[in-house]
Amino acid sequence: MRITGWTIALTACIMGTFAGVAPAQQSPTATTPAANATVQPDSLRSTQAGVYTEAQAKRGAQTYAGFCLSCHTPTSHIGTLFNQNWLSHPLSDLYLYVSQQMPQDNPGSLDPNDAADVVAYMLKIYSMPAGTQELAPDTVALKKILIDTRPKGPTP
Numbered sequence: 001m002r003i004t005g006w007t008i009a010l011t012a013c014i015m016g017t018f019a020g021v022a023p024a025q026q027s028p029t030a031t032t033p034a035a036n037a038t039v040q041p042d043s044l045r046s047t048q049a050g051v052y053t054e055a056q057a058k059r060g061a062q063t064y065a066g067f068c069l070s071c072h073t074p075t076s077h078i079g080t081l082f083n084q085n086w087l088s089h090p091l092s093d094l095y096l097y098v099s100q101q102m103p104q105d106n107p108g109s110l111d112p113n114d115a116a117d118v119v120a121y122m123l124k125i126y127s128m129p130a131g132t133q134e135l136a137p138d139t140v141a142l143k144k145i146l147i148d149t150r151p152k153g154p155t156p
């Protein structure tokens with residue numbers, strides 16, 4: 001009697017499983033180009049794409065020395081904490097944090113251009129390549145740049 005009961009339960013279970021799986025197998029639309037385009041629009045760029053200039057990062061290093069170095073070290077922006085906070089985030093998150101929450105002793109005091117320069121410097125520390133266009137203090141544009149994984153490189 002108990003065995004029969006189990007068999008019925010098992011059969012119902014297996015049928016339930018198949019019933020659940022079947023619709024998922026019948027949805028090839030998930031891999032159509034149109035669906036992919038929604039997930040990753042062409043306008044999204046990686047910080048690997050050369051989104052700041054060398055000259056800008058140099059200016060950023062000066063600003064960093066003046067406003068950040070009293071509390072931070074450059075190496076503190078390449079480790080686990082930094083990755084937890086910023087990896088895969090839009091660059092606008094980091095920019096807004098730097099320009100609104102930092103320097104912690106005078107939040108929001110940085111000029112927007114200086115904040116963008118500091119972010120450029122942080123990208124350089126993070127081993128992201130420089131490019132030909134400066135990083136603008138434009139949160140709409142910065143939202144379309146995603147913070148990419150730091151490649152293995154020399155520590156600052």
Ligand code: HEC
Pocket residue numbers: 064067068069070071072076077081082085086097098102103104105110118
């Ligand atoms: C007076 C000290 C002080 C100064 C100056 C300062 N910070 Fe910070 N900063 C902190 C503290 C403290 C935290 C941690 C805050 C928290 O966790 O809430 C922090 C956190 C951060 C973080 C987030 C943690 C991380 O590594 O992801 C970033 C990024 C950052 N600061 C960047 C800057 C930059 C850029 C400047 C200069 C423009 C600056 N800070 C100036 C004290 C300071």
